[in-house]
Amino acid sequence: MTKTNPGRFFEDYRVGQVIRHAVPRTVAEGERALYHALYPARHALYSSDEFAASCGLESSPMDDLIAFHIVFGKTVPDVSLNAVANLGYAEGRWLRPVWPGDTLRSESEVIGLKQNSNGKSGVVWVRTRGLNQMDEPVLDYVRWVMVRKRDEGAPAPEAVIPDLAGAVPAADLVLPEDLNFSGYDFELAGEPHRWGDYEVGEKIDHVDGVTIEEAEHMLATRLWQNTAKVHFDATNREDGKRLIYGGHVISMARALSFNGLANAQMIVALNAGAHANPCFAGDTVRAWSEVLDKAETAAPGVGAIRLRLVATKGDSGAFALKGADGKYAPEVLLDLDYWALMPV
Numbered sequence: 001m002t003k004t005n006p007g008r009f010f011e012d013y014r015v016g017q018v019i020r021h022a023v024p025r026t027v028a029e030g031e032r033a034l035y036h037a038l039y040p041a042r043h044a045l046y047s048s049d050e051f052a053a054s055c056g057l058e059s060s061p062m063d064d065l066i067a068f069h070i071v072f073g074k075t076v077p078d079v080s081l082n083a084v085a086n087l088g089y090a091e092g093r094w095l096r097p098v099w100p101g102d103t104l105r106s107e108s109e110v111i112g113l114k115q116n117s118n119g120k121s122g123v124v125w126v127r128t129r130g131l132n133q134m135d136e137p138v139l140d141y142v143r144w145v146m147v148r149k150r151d152e153g154a155p156a157p158e159a160v161i162p163d164l165a166g167a168v169p170a171a172d173l174v175l176p177e178d179l180n181f182s183g184y185d186f187e188l189a190g191e192p193h194r195w196g197d198y199e200v201g202e203k204i205d206h207v208d209g210v211t212i213e214e215a216e217h218m219l220a221t222r223l224w225q226n227t228a229k230v231h232f233d234a235t236n237r238e239d240g241k242r243l244i245y246g247g248h249v250i251s252m253a254r255a256l257s258f259n260g261l262a263n264a265q266m267i268v269a270l271n272a273g274a275h276a277n278p279c280f281a282g283d284t285v286r287a288w289s290e291v292l293d294k295a296e297t298a299a300p301g302v303g304a305i306r307l308r309l310v311a312t313k314g315d316s317g318a319f320a321l322k323g324a325d326g327k328y329a330p331e332v333l334l335d336l337d338y339w340a341l342m343p344v
Contacts, residue, residue, distance in 0.1 A: 009148055009150035013124050013147075015113055018107060019110075019126075027100060029100045038220050039254075046060055055180060057179065061099055071104060074105065077227050080145045080147065085145070090272055092168070093172070094138070095139060096132075103132060103133040105131055120148065123147075125143075125144040127140065128141055141270055142164060175297060181342075182301035191263055193262075194343050195303035217244050221245045246334070253336070263342050264340035264341070269338060277328060278333075284314065287312070291305065307337070313331050
């Protein structure tokens with residue numbers, strides 16, 4: 001009997017199946033330093049204990065996407081080790097901040113299955129929760145992934161496609177306890193633009209670009225313990241290229257969005273997301289955003305803003321997204337819909 005883990009294939013999943021993922025991980029300040037070394041992340045709330053304290057928090061929490069990457073990475077050996085592609089996200093909510101010293105673990109429930117028409121693969125939907133050392137949920141989200149079949153002759157399961165919300169309602173957003181932007185320091189945050197300065201439908205070209213390096217994306221994938229073969233093994237794809245982890249593109253685009261959205265401090269929900277086209281080392285990532293919605297919150301001085309974040313390779317100035325056929329333009333890498341918190 002082999003003792004190695006070949007990963008799950010499509011026929012290994014059952015709707016209702018709950019998977020507890022190995023291995024719990026204690027988060028240290030070093031994670032923040034590495035994150036800020038990998039991405040040009042400069043949002044003040046995640047950079048300064050003093051700034052965070054002025055906003056009502058005990059200290060600076062870990063970046064929201066650090067929590068996402070850690071929770072996501074733990075699911076890979078059980079959910080997407082044999083993935084063809086990670087297809088999308090929905091119904092994501094950050095439920096409480098993650099602090100240095102917290103220990104995170106992940107568990108997922110299979111909520112949908114559908115075999116592809118070619119019989120070689122299928123789509124698996126999972127709802128994943130990240131929990132801290134007190135078993136308090138810090139994050140939950142749905143994602144769906146295309147997974148290879150081990151045996152193309154294996155019978156197809158009954159198709160179950162979950163009914164997912166198009167967006168997290170503003171009323172369901174969870175804000176950190178005691179968050180208060182009434183004394184917010186715009187000068188130290190880096191930009192004067194507040195919640196009231198943004199209009200629904202407004203588009204923002206974030207101007208800057210970053211060329212993806214092989215060494216950096218490999219470091220990031222190892223950091224988040226993402227063991228998907230397409231990211232590590234150059235022989236796993238016919239073109240001999242290692243696919244850039246989609247989360248690496250998310251974090252890069254979010255960091256680039258600082259130029260124009262420096263005061264969109266905290267991500268609190270992930271409404272939808274699609275990795276539209278593959279990204280490879282050597283691609284230059286740029287980003288633009290569109291304001292989709294705005295909502296008031298009960299926290300002093302805090303507003304919620306719903307944003308579409310689009311990452312492209314090459315020029316982002318034309319705000320290209322989809323063609324007349326409804327398909328994503330070939331230069332679009334990421335289409336991400338999220339809620340963030342901003343001073344009013």
